[in-house]
Amino acid sequence: MLNAHSSNKQIYSEPTIIWKECLKVIKGNVTLMTYNTWFLPIKPLELNGNTLKVQLPSQFFWEWIDEHFNTLISKTIHDVLGSDSKLAYIINEESDSGSHFISKSSPINKVTEKTKQKNFESHLNLRYTFENFIKGEGNQLARAAALAISDNPGGTSFNPLFIYGGVGLGKTHLIQAAGNKILEINPDKKVIYLSSDTFTVDFVESIQSNKINEFSNFYRGMDVLIIDDIQFLIGKEKTQDLFFHIFNTLHQAGKQIILSSDKPPKELKGLDDRLTSRFQWGLSADIQPPELETRIAILKRKANDYGMNISSEILEYIASNITNNIRELEGCLIKLLANASLNSVAIDFELAKKIVREIATDRKVSVTVENITKIVCSYLNIAENKIRDKTRKKEVVLARQLAMYLSKELTKSSLKSIGLQFGGRDHSTVIHACNSIEESMVRDPSMKDLVKTIKTQIELVSS
Numbered sequence: 056m057l058n059a060h061s062s063n064k065q066i067y068s069e070p071t072i073i074w075k076e077c078l079k080v081i082k083g084n085v086t087l088m089t090y091n092t093w094f095l096p097i098k099p100l101e102l103n104g105n106t107l108k109v110q111l112p113s114q115f116f117w118e119w120i121d122e123h124f125n126t127l128i129s130k131t132i133h134d135v136l137g138s139d140s141k142l143a144y145i146i147n148e149e150s151d152s153g154s155h156f157i158s159k160s161s162p163i164n165k166v167t168e169k170t171k172q173k174n175f176e177s178h179l180n181l182r183y184t185f186e187n188f189i190k191g192e193g194n195q196l197a198r199a200a201a202l203a204i205s206d207n208p209g210g211t212s213f214n215p216l217f218i219y220g221g222v223g224l225g226k227t228h229l230i231q232a233a234g235n236k237i238l239e240i241n242p243d244k245k246v247i248y249l250s251s252d253t254f255t256v257d258f259v260e261s262i263q264s265n266k267i268n269e270f271s272n273f274y275r276g277m278d279v280l281i282i283d284d285i286q287f288l289i290g291k292e293k294t295q296d297l298f299f300h301i302f303n304t305l306h307q308a309g310k311q312i313i314l315s316s317d318k319p320p321k322e323l324k325g326l327d328d329r330l331t332s333r334f335q336w337g338l339s340a341d342i343q344p345p346e347l348e349t350r351i352a353i354l355k356r357k358a359n360d361y362g363m364n365i366s367s368e369i370l371e372y373i374a375s376n377i378t379n380n381i382r383e384l385e386g387c388l389i390k391l392l393a394n395a396s397l398n399s400v401a402i403d404f405e406l407a408k409k410i411v412r413e414i415a416t417d418r419k420v421s422v423t424v425e426n427i428t429k430i431v432c433s434y435l436n437i438a439e440n441k442i443r444d445k446t447r448k449k450e451v452v453l454a455r456q457l458a459m460y461l462s463k464e465l466t467k468s469s470l471k472s473i474g475l476q477f478g479g480r481d482h483s484t485v486i487h488a489c490n491s492i493e494e495s496m497v498r499d500p501s502m503k504d505l506v507k508t509i510k511t512q513i514e515l516v517s518s
């Protein structure tokens with residue numbers, strides 16, 4: 056039950072006293088473990104009118120609290136400070152103290168400290184810094200190169216800087232860390248980060264709204280262009296062509312280009328040779344899966360950031376069992392935290408084992424549009440590029456529709472993104488494909504069998 060302290064409202068002046076009062080109320084409403092994990096690390100900073108400003112250890116912390124304890128916090132602060140009072144917060148990351156979006160609907164508001172005087176957004180996530188990027192053998196060259204260009208964008212021979220490697224190994228983190236560092240050194244630089252998917256979607260929209268020139272000029276005006284997952288330009292000839300011209304303009308003007316991809320330039324089959332050869336002008340650096348020591352160091356660092364108290368043995372157990380993906384290491388910690396906190400159990404070996412097992416099971420079904428297309432094409436014996444062409448041949452149409460349907464069923468991709476990955480088709484084409492496969496499964500048992508067989512294959516291959 057919440058205790059009301061309305062009679063005391065006027066006496067409080069110090070943020071510390073007020074927060075202590077809030078903590079008393081909160082303590083009576085959550086388990087001790089939840090209290091210790093999520094509320095004790097919050098530091099009161101100042102009181103501004105009806106707004107109590109506090110500091111949280113990380114962005115993740117805030118998201119968690121907002122999701123799970125929003126009602127409790129808003130009730131508590133209303134009880135202690137009065138009905139139109141609010142809690143505002145800042146994140147305790149040196150790099151993350153800058154401009155923030157204020158969410159009006161939430162009782163907990165993130166504080167806007169300073170607003171950037173820019174007419175565009177860099178789309179950089181301030182969470183990604185060099186400071187919190189753990190150095191290891193696998194990322195040494197990539198990290199050193201990213202640091203070098205951050206000090207001197209466009210002025211080194213690492214132009215473009217091309218970072219490649221498998222999923223969840225830190226490519227996005229590293230290229231954004233470079234962007235953040237460049238802006239830290241020189242806030243006037245025009246730095247923009249985006250994925251090649253976003254680039255494509257925006258390009259298609261600019262065609263539809265007759266704004267290709269504006270689109271192209273915007274990117275040509277950048278000092279630093281950072282494009283993530285460039286492999287998604289495969290099969291999108293028009294976008295590649297435009298990107299080629301933007302690349303040339305920027306490169307000639309000595310502007311820095313930073314790219315990431317899942318493969319080295321040479322292996323990006325289906326990407327224009329003019330592009331892949333330019334990608335090799337600068338430096339290509341790979342990121343390899345981290346060694347055990349690096350994995351342990353990463354886990355220790357993240358556990359600390361999340362305010363978690365976990366024994367070294369458990370961290371080592373996790374690091375020994377989750378071996379080739381840092382995102383999964385992180386996911387494991389978050390799952391541990393969630394389980395322990397919501398079910399009020401301790402973080403012990405038993406729980407760690409259970410979560411590690413769950414992650415291994417999840418991994419099995421993570422499939423991509425690209426892989427689905429490959430499997431469908433090889434099963435139906437159709438060349439993969441046909442599926443992205445305009446061909447309306449019956450067997451190609453079937454393969455295309457099947458691949459679209461399975462992509463919708465088995466991946467988290469949006470209709471728009473699926474459409475784009477099939478030669479830039481519209482989302483309505485994807486809807487139509489899904490409907491027509493579903494209808495024919497109802498009518499025709501052999502279609503149902505076909506879908507089932509291909510699904511099984513996909514699951515086998517991706518396990």
Ligand code: ADP
Nearest residue numbers: 187188189221222223224225226227228381382
């Ligand atoms: P990718 O883009 O290669 O798929 P990300 O950059 O998204 O991978 O990394 C996945 C997660 O792992 C991110 O949360 C990132 O912060 C974290 N991460 C990756 N490499 C490191 C590292 N060397 N040190 C600390 N965190 C890392």
Ligand code: MG
Nearest residue numbers: 226227228283
């Ligand atoms: Mg990435």
